Structures are given as C-alpha cells and as structure tokens.
Amino acid sequence: ELKEEFTRILTANNPHAPQNIVRYSFKDRAYKPISYVDQMAIHFSLNGNMILKDSDEGRRQSIRLSTAAAKAPVETSAVTSEEEEIKDEESTEDTQAAGEEQAEGSGIAEVAEAVKAEEPPPPRVKEQKLANQFNFIERASRTLNNPMRERACQSEPTPCKNFSATANQWKIYDAYVEELQKMERSKEKEKPKAQIAKREEEKKKGRKLTSLELQSDDITKISKAAKIMERMVNQNTFDDIAQDFKYFEDASDEYRDQQGTLLPLWKFQYDKTKRLAVTAISWNPKYKDLFAVGYGSYDFMKQGQGMLLLYTMKNPSFPEYVFSSESGIMCLDFHNDHPYLVAVGFYDGNVAIYNLKKATSQPSYKSSAKSGKHTEPVWQVKWQKDDMDNNLNFFSVSSDGRIVSWTLVKNELVHTDVIKLSVEGTTMQGPEGLQLQTLGCGTSFDFHKKIDYLFLVGTEEGKIYKCSKCYSSQFLDVFEAHHMAVDSVSWNPYHLKVFISCSSDWTVKIWDHTIKTPMFIYDLNSAVGDVAWSPYSSTVFAAVTTDGKAHVFDLNINKYEALCTQLVVAKKKNKITHIQFNPVYPVVIIGDERGHVTSLKLSPNLRRMPKAKKGQEVKKGPEVEIAKLDKLLNLVREPESKA
Amino acid sequence: MADTGEGKKEEVDYKRLHSFPLIRHTDMPEEMRVEAMELCVTACEKYATNNESAAKMIKEMMDKKFGSSWHVVIGEGFGFEITHEVKNLLYMFFGGSLAVCVWKCS
Numbered sequence: 001e002l003k004e005e006f007t008r009i010l011t012a013n014n015p016h017a018p019q020n021i022v023r024y025s026f027k028d029r030a031y032k033p034i035s036y037v038d039q040m041a042i043h044f045s046l047n048g049n050m051i052l053k054d055s056d057e058g059r060r061q062s063i064r065l066s067t068a069a070a071k072a073p074v075e076t077s078a079v080t081s082e083e084e085e086i087k088d089e090e091s092t093e094d095t096q097a098a099g100e101e102q103a104e105g106s107g108i109a110e111v112a113e114a115v116k117a118e119e120p121p122p123p124r125v126k127e128q129k130l131a132n133q134f135n136f137i138e139r140a141s142r143t144l145n146n147p148m149r150e151r152a153c154q155s156e157p158t159p160c161k162n163f164s165a166t167a168n169q170w171k172i173y174d175a176y177v178e179e180l181q182k183m184e185r186s187k188e189k190e191k192p193k194a195q196i197a198k199r200e201e202e203k204k205k206g207r208k209l210t211s212l213e214l215q216s217d218d219i220t221k222i223s224k225a226a227k228i229m230e231r232m233v234n235q236n237t238f239d240d241i242a243q244d245f246k247y248f249e250d251a252s253d254e255y256r257d258q259q260g261t262l263l264p265l266w267k268f269q270y271d272k273t274k275r276l277a278v279t280a281i282s283w284n285p286k287y288k289d290l291f292a293v294g295y296g297s298y299d300f301m302k303q304g305q306g307m308l309l310l311y312t313m314k315n316p317s318f319p320e321y322v323f324s325s326e327s328g329i330m331c332l333d334f335h336n337d338h339p340y341l342v343a344v345g346f347y348d349g350n351v352a353i354y355n356l357k358k359a360t361s362q363p364s365y366k367s368s369a370k371s372g373k374h375t376e377p378v379w380q381v382k383w384q385k386d387d388m389d390n391n392l393n394f395f396s397v398s399s400d401g402r403i404v405s406w407t408l409v410k411n412e413l414v415h416t417d418v419i420k421l422s423v424e425g426t427t428m429q430g431p432e433g434l435q436l437q438t439l440g441c442g443t444s445f446d447f448h449k450k451i452d453y454l455f456l457v458g459t460e461e462g463k464i465y466k467c468s469k470c471y472s473s474q475f476l477d478v479f480e481a482h483h484m485a486v487d488s489v490s491w492n493p494y495h496l497k498v499f500i501s502c503s504s505d506w507t508v509k510i511w512d513h514t515i516k517t518p519m520f521i522y523d524l525n526s527a528v529g530d531v532a533w534s535p536y537s538s539t540v541f542a543a544v545t546t547d548g549k550a551h552v553f554d555l556n557i558n559k560y561e562a563l564c565t566q567l568v569v570a571k572k573k574n575k576i577t578h579i580q581f582n583p584v585y586p587v588v589i590i591g592d593e594r595g596h597v598t599s600l601k602l603s604p605n606l607r608r609m610p611k612a613k614k615g616q617e618v619k620k621g622p623e624v625e626i627a628k629l630d631k632l633l634n635l636v637r638e639p640e641s642k643a
Numbered sequence: 644m645a646d647t648g649e650g651k652k653e654e655v656d657y658k659r660l661h662s663f664p665l666i667r668h669t670d671m672p673e674e675m676r677v678e679a680m681e682l683c684v685t686a687c688e689k690y691a692t693n694n695e696s697a698a699k700m701i702k703e704m705m706d707k708k709f710g711s712s713w714h715v716v717i718g719e720g721f722g723f724e725i726t727h728e729v730k731n732l733l734y735m736f737f738g739g740s741l742a743v744c745v746w747k748c749s
Contacts, residue, residue: 160748163732165668167742172719175736179665347704 260605266316278591286339296328344376372415374398401439458486494538
C-alpha cells in the first residue's frame, strides 16, 4: 500500500479564479460563457519609482534635478509614478478579477496619488511653464477701462427770418428809375456842399456829437427815470421813517413833564467818507430837503482828502452831489440868492466856490497861494450880499488871524483883508525895530441878521470880538467869553441883541451884546462842538457835545436845564461835530466824526409855542419871539443891574 | 419803323442806364454784401444767357467763402417767400431786367 503512487499535476491555474464566467452578450442577446478566464493572482504589488535613465522621463528628470535641485524630487516621482500607474491601469483592462483587485488597489493608490498631486499644484504649474523650449514667459494684464459716458449737446439753431418779394420787370424798372432820381438829387446837393466843405466837416462833427449825445440821451433818459426809481425804492425801504418824519408826534411827551425827545430818522453815510469827520453842515435855502455836508479831518496828524456831499432827505441812501478835494473841507455855506453856489473853506487855507449846476466835480473858482489864501485852516465862510458892483462875495475866518473878504471878480477870486485879529498887549519887538503883532486865531464868526456891518468873531483864546466891516484895525468890543477856543458863535434869529457861543471848555453861554457878562451859562460836562438856534423859536437852541449827546434847551420853559439830553451816536470812538436845524421841518441833522449824518425829529415838547391864554389872541411872528426872549432876559438882567 | 427803332433804342438806353447793380434789400454786413454783389455781377455777366449756370457759380462761390448752404435764384419774373439765416440775405437787381436773390439757410 505504501508503494502506491499518487500523481500530482502542477498547473499555473489560479485555484481561486472562477472556472466559468458568464457574461451577457448584447450581440447574441444571451448569456455566453467567456472563453478565457484570467488566472493571474496578485499576491503583492508595490509601486516602484525607478525610471530608466535613458528614457525620456529619465532625461527630463536629470535636467530638472540639475536646474532645480531642491525642488521636490518627490513630487516629480509622484508625477511619474502616477503616469506609470495610468499606464498600468490601461494594460490590465482585460483581466477582470485580478483587474478589479488591481483597479481597487490602483484606485486606492491613485487616490493617494491624487491627494499628493493636489498638494503641490503650483510647482507643477511652474514646471509646466519652464518646460517650453524657448523659455518664453507669457505675461498678460488688463488695464482698467474707464466707464463710458454719453454726452450730447445741441447748439441753438442759427436765427432765421422769412423774407418774401416778387421780382417783376416793372418792379425792376421802377426801382432803377427811383435810384436814378435819388442819385440826381444827391448830385445837386453835392454842388453847393462842395463850397461849404468846412461847414460840412463841422456838421459832421456836430453830427458825431449829436449821435454821441443821442446815445447818451438814452442813458440820460433812463437816468432821470432811474433817479425817480431810486427815490421811490428808498421811500419804500425807509417807509416807516418817512411816515415818522411826516406824522409821528411822540405822544408820550404829554406825560413827560417838560422833557422832549429826539426821534432818530434817517442816517446818511457814504462809503468814501467813512474815515472822514463831518466838519460842516448846512441846509440849502431854497430846497428844504437838500443839505450839504463837508468832510475833512480835525486831526492835525491825519490830514487827507476832503469831500463835499449834498444829500436830500428824499434819498437817504446816496448823495445827490459828490465833490472831492485834495484838502479837507472845514466849512461851507450856501448862497441865499443863488442856492447852487456853495462856498467852501479848506484845511490848507484855500477857499473855493462850487457850482452845483455844473457837472464837474471840481470847484468853479478856487483861491491859491497867489491869490492870498489863508495860511491856516479856514474855519468858517459866510456869503455876504452882493457888493456894489454886483459881485458875489463872501467872508472867511481862519486861524491865521485874518478875516478875509473874497470877491468874485471876472471869474477870479480876489481877496481883501477885512480885519486882522490882533491880540492886545502882545506886540513884540522884531528885528529891525518892527512891531510884530501876534494874531489871534479866529475859529468862528457870525454876521448880524439886520445890522449888516456888525459881526462877531470867536477865537481860539476864548475871546469874542464884536467887529464892524468898516473898521479894519479896531474892534468894537471884546468879550472874555471862554477859557478855551470858541467853537461857534451865533446871533439869535429873532432878537437883535442876543447871541450864543459855545466852547471846548464845556460851556454854552448866551449873551446880550451890550453887556459884557453872559446872560445864561450852561455847563454840559463835555466839550461842546456846536450850538445852533432853532429857526422857529427865539428861545430854543440845541448844542452837541463830544460825548455823543445832543442837548435841546428851551429858555421859555426851563432856564437852567436842557429839555432833552439824548445820546445820538455811540459814545466810544465817536464825537459829534455839528448840528443844524432844518429851517422848515422839525428836524435836526447831526454830523459826527465817523462821517455819518443822523437826522432826528424834535418831539412836540421841544417845539412848544407859547400857550394861548384864554381870551387872548396868540400872536405869531418874530415880535412875539423877541418879546419872549426879552422877558427872560429882563429876569436875568434886573438883579444884575440892581447888583 | 422809325418809331420802333426809337423804341428799341430807348429800351437799349434804359437798359444801359439801369444796368448798374441795385440792391433792393439786404441785411448782410458790409464786406459780405460787397463781395456777394460783385460775385453776382460777375456771374450774371459771364453767363448772360444761362441763368442756371450763373446761379450755380454764385452758389458754389458763396458756399466756399461763407459756408454752406446757400441758395440762389436768378430770373426776370418770380415771387418768393424764403426763410433765411439772419444777416445772410441779398436781394438785388441787375442788368435792367434781372433779379437775383441769394440767401443762406442750412
């Protein structure tokens, strides 16, 4: 039994491989057994990473290694191994069972590879770039395109007009005939014209002028309308002020015992006069709403230009007339009979006459150093009656101590020294035995309303001289009036004997020119710039002080105190310089150092007429005024005379 | 015969007398007017028999000098109603029997 032989056959067949595999065949539409079954069984598979040196891959790899030695040889091998894997996969498509296993294995491996492959994609990209033969690098960029915007514009169509006519033979004929006739006529005219060639030229010039004038006529036509428009607009703007001016009577005056108020109305100011002080104001004798304001500077150090403006109450926003001058204007005066003539005195001692009728901004007549101008500022000018030759003349007073009469003879100003203000007792011995007289400095003067030759002069020393035009060397009388310069003297408009004076020594004094001592003295606590009698009453006067206040007195009502003391301008930095009563309306205008002119309305208390006693007639007229003042003066005088 | 002869002479005379260029209506500025007038006279004299060519010449010259687009009518009897650009119209007579109207309208 041990000697029995058993035969075993070794085959290459895979014992685990199925012996019969049936696959569906679409061609035969049946299941058919596959003839050959894959017998390969993989016991172990290892992915190798060895490349043949001489193959393409190997060569490439060696180049890469030489150029970029550090760069991931692992990756490259991964790449190569994957490529290999792909190849392997392709080759094992036939064998299914083993192929499946293999596919699984390779799939797993592939996944692993894919993972690896995902990790280093950028270097792979780089490698691919470097892999081109010519070493070109493509670089592209795209600029930012500006957004498009549509813009369209359409121009205005050219202006067109219609025209129609007919062209006929007879029309043509008629036109020609007419033209020929015209030419003949012009030829006839030319013949006489040739003789008067000069006149023609003049006519041409005249025509040119007229054409210019015509052109300007259009403007002048508008200018008149524009002026009226301006006034209307101003009236509308300042309507409430205009209403106040006309109708407002302060009702509270009844409750205010005897005090009155000044109601501010318009304020006049002009750009160019902002730096200048108002140095003179005067109402026009003919046009009651027109007044002239002179601008200059009281400051010795700050002398500049001067201006003369004429305002009207109807147009508070802009002056009617503007004149400018090189030197500051210190005083001005309207001529009574010729309200278009303004006499002006300057800071440099000149005097001039402005003619309002003429359109120029320069004075019509002006004095000069040759014609005997003053050597010091002219403080006051006043027109006089026409002299015997019917020449206009006016007087001027100045700090150089001369009172000069200027006469307008044949378009020239001729001067005559009327009086020299010599200060008594101060004659000095000059060289060569000359007697030098120091001259007092005149600062203001006023002529008597009735007595023509009589006038008063106030000086810087505080004296008031009563003078006569006839006596040139002596004064009629001297009043020791003030301690400082007399700023203003003024005769009472009604009473023949009374005058008022004011000074920088803070006082206002009322005098009777026959008596050496003043009748009334008022201390106003601040230098008094100007004083003015009211035109409607002999007992009312107003004074302005440098602290910005205006004081109105009525002697009839209160002999010792002002009826109204009112602050007119801002106290600081502004002093009032002048005041003037309007001859007709109850309005005063006040000028200050800043170039502003303020107009104020007097409240009823300030313009009280004497009360009518029951049964008695109220007399009106200057006699009443004179009597009123006389009564007052007597009260004052009598105790004096007694004493 | 004599009468007709005289009549003809008269015609010729008046044509001679009336042959200067007479501007009937224009709103052109001075230089433009003078130039246009001279151009019309030149053209009409050159093409005395052919209005169309005269008009063509005038129109083309005006177009060149003063911009497009001009219109020219030459004739002995016509009526017209046109719209023209302001300051670009000339209506004149010439040669005793010709009327020329030149205007610009684009």
